[in-house]
Amino acid sequence: MRHSLYPLMLVLGLVSAGFHASAQSPANQDEVVGALQNAALKSDMAWRLLASLTSEVGPRMAGSEADARAVRWAVDNMHSLGFDRVWTEPVTFPRWIRNRESAQVLSPFAQGLAVTALGGSPSTDGPLEAEVIQFETLAELEAAASRDVAGKIVFLSQRMRKTREGKGYGETVVNRSRGPFVAAQKGALALLIRSVGTDSDRLPHTGMMSGSEPGDRVPSAALSNPDADNLLIMLDHHEPVRVRLDLDVGFDGEATSYNVVGEFDGSEDLQQRVLLGAHLDSWDLGTGAIDDGAGVALVLAAAKMTADLPVRPVHGTRVVLYANEEQGVYGGKAYAKLHEKDLDRLLVGAESDLGADRIYRFKTRLSPGAKPVVDSLVSDLGRLGIAYEAGEPAGGGADVGQLRKLGLPVIDLNQDASRYFDLHHTANDTLDKVNPENLRQNLAAWVTMLYITANSTVDFGPVEKSE
Numbered sequence: 001m002r003h004s005l006y007p008l009m010l011v012l013g014l015v016s017a018g019f020h021a022s023a024q025s026p027a028n029q030d031e032v033v034g035a036l037q038n039a040a041l042k043s044d045m046a047w048r049l050l051a052s053l054t055s056e057v058g059p060r061m062a063g064s065e066a067d068a069r070a071v072r073w074a075v076d077n078m079h080s081l082g083f084d085r086v087w088t089e090p091v092t093f094p095r096w097i098r099n100r101e102s103a104q105v106l107s108p109f110a111q112g113l114a115v116t117a118l119g120g121s122p123s124t125d126g127p128l129e130a131e132v133i134q135f136e137t138l139a140e141l142e143a144a145a146s147r148d149v150a151g152k153i154v155f156l157s158q159r160m161r162k163t164r165e166g167k168g169y170g171e172t173v174v175n176r177s178r179g180p181f182v183a184a185q186k187g188a189l190a191l192l193i194r195s196v197g198t199d200s201d202r203l204p205h206t207g208m209m210s211g212s213e214p215g216d217r218v219p220s221a222a223l224s225n226p227d228a229d230n231l232l233i234m235l236d237h238h239e240p241v242r243v244r245l246d247l248d249v250g251f252d253g254e255a256t257s258y259n260v261v262g263e264f265d266g267s268e269d270l271q272q273r274v275l276l277g278a279h280l281d282s283w284d285l286g287t288g289a290i291d292d293g294a295g296v297a298l299v300l301a302a303a304k305m306t307a308d309l310p311v312r313p314v315h316g317t318r319v320v321l322y323a324n325e326e327q328g329v330y331g332g333k334a335y336a337k338l339h340e341k342d343l344d345r346l347l348v349g350a351e352s353d354l355g356a357d358r359i360y361r362f363k364t365r366l367s368p369g370a371k372p373v374v375d376s377l378v379s380d381l382g383r384l385g386i387a388y389e390a391g392e393p394a395g396g397g398a399d400v401g402q403l404r405k406l407g408l409p410v411i412d413l414n415q416d417a418s419r420y421f422d423l424h425h426t427a428n429d430t431l432d433k434v435n436p437e438n439l440r441q442n443l444a445a446w447v448t449m450l451y452i453t454a455n456s457t458v459d460f461g462p463v464e465k466s467e
């Protein structure tokens with residue numbers, strides 16, 4: 001890593017911005033935050049970390065050899081960034097592997113289909129051939145008679161909407177998470193879904209079926225959006241459409257990976273730290289740049305820049321890079337279980353896991369006593385074009401949200417997700433899709449949030465436990 005110039009550059013930047021090390025007054029805080037923002041808007045630290053992770057490790061599916069390399073990458077980088085302490089915590093889960101996957105229309109219009117197996121899918125145990133029966137939504141499949149579905153390949157054709165908040169994902173991901181189980185209940189042989197994604201590339205989107213559904217599941221795969229369109233047109237001819245599906249995938253014992261944890265101390269010996277989270281694992285098709293390499297790079301860089309200040313904020317920072325988020329939030333759940341009893345060591349938590357496009361709003365879930373912090377965030381994040389969404393409480397994200405459920409106060413920095421689900425879980429999730437300027441705006445927002453919260457002595461909690 002070549003980060004050695006950063007501390008010096010940052011200090012010089014702060015000195016020239018008129019930084020005075022001794023005071024913590026609000027006026028002085030504004031100067032520190034302003035200087036941090038300026039430094040972040042010029043910094044390529046997050047970009048370099050992201051380029052390092054995506055090239056030196058690349059795809060890092062949970063439980064794979066590359067996942068183990070990602071853990072070593074994280075430990076090594078935390079050490080070279082100068083974290084005060086670094087450790088790992090084991091996370092165990094069922095290992096799922098993908099060997100081979102293909103699909104073809106056999107009749108009436110023979111041709112190949114671009115598919116990828118859904119995580120958690122069983123193998124077809126050799127090619128499986130059957131007629132396709134199409135439904136738009138999972139609810140339609142649930143309402144169908146088993147006699148119509150039995151022995152067929154179910155095709156769920158619902159299309160995901162593109163929105164800035166990413167709301168379309170929640171509307172359609174149920175096809176992926178529960179579809180394989182409902183299809184099995186109806187006696188289907190297999191499931192094809194239209195990818196849960198908003199692009200028109202001929203690249204299918206993988207992703208996990210629900211890990212916790214009881215009962216059987218059928219072999220399941222996602223079609224790219226154009227392939228789903230093509231299949232719909234064939235089905236319009238009202239002749240039986242027969243498809244061959246060949247998935248050599250499945251669970252293969254248990255694996256252990258690690259949550260990687262690093263801490264920077266604050267300037268005072270206070271118990272509580274600000275928690276920054278992202279997940280270290282990725283799917284196997286791309287290099288995991290937007291999901292969630294960007295989040296990993298951002299929380300590391302934000303912690304480093306803030307710790308390199310001439311005077312650190314009074315509270316320390318804890319960065320957690322979670323294991324196996326993709327296949328069932330295993331790292332986030334293991335962390336919450338292990339740390340439930342020492343939750344009071346954390347001041348507030350936040351997570352970056354929605355790509356790397358511009359942050360446009362923020363949300364909070366804090367006690368009323370934290371209003372001065374919210375006021376500072378409104379003003380300082382406002383300078384970066386980030387508005388406060390006061391009407392909706394923060395959720396904390398998939399991993400940090402496990403602690404929010406236990407009562408940890410949380411803050412969400414929401415990225416514009418319009419483009420995220422074009423790339424999410426596809427072979428197109430690669431570094432070139434990250435806009436360096438947007439990544440710097442993210443970093444500026446993260447250092448702002450981190451400095452303001454870590455340097456505050458107000459009570460952030462308690463907040464209600466929530467599901």
Ligand SMILES: [Zn+2]
Nearest residue numbers: 279291292353
């Ligand atoms: Zn993610």
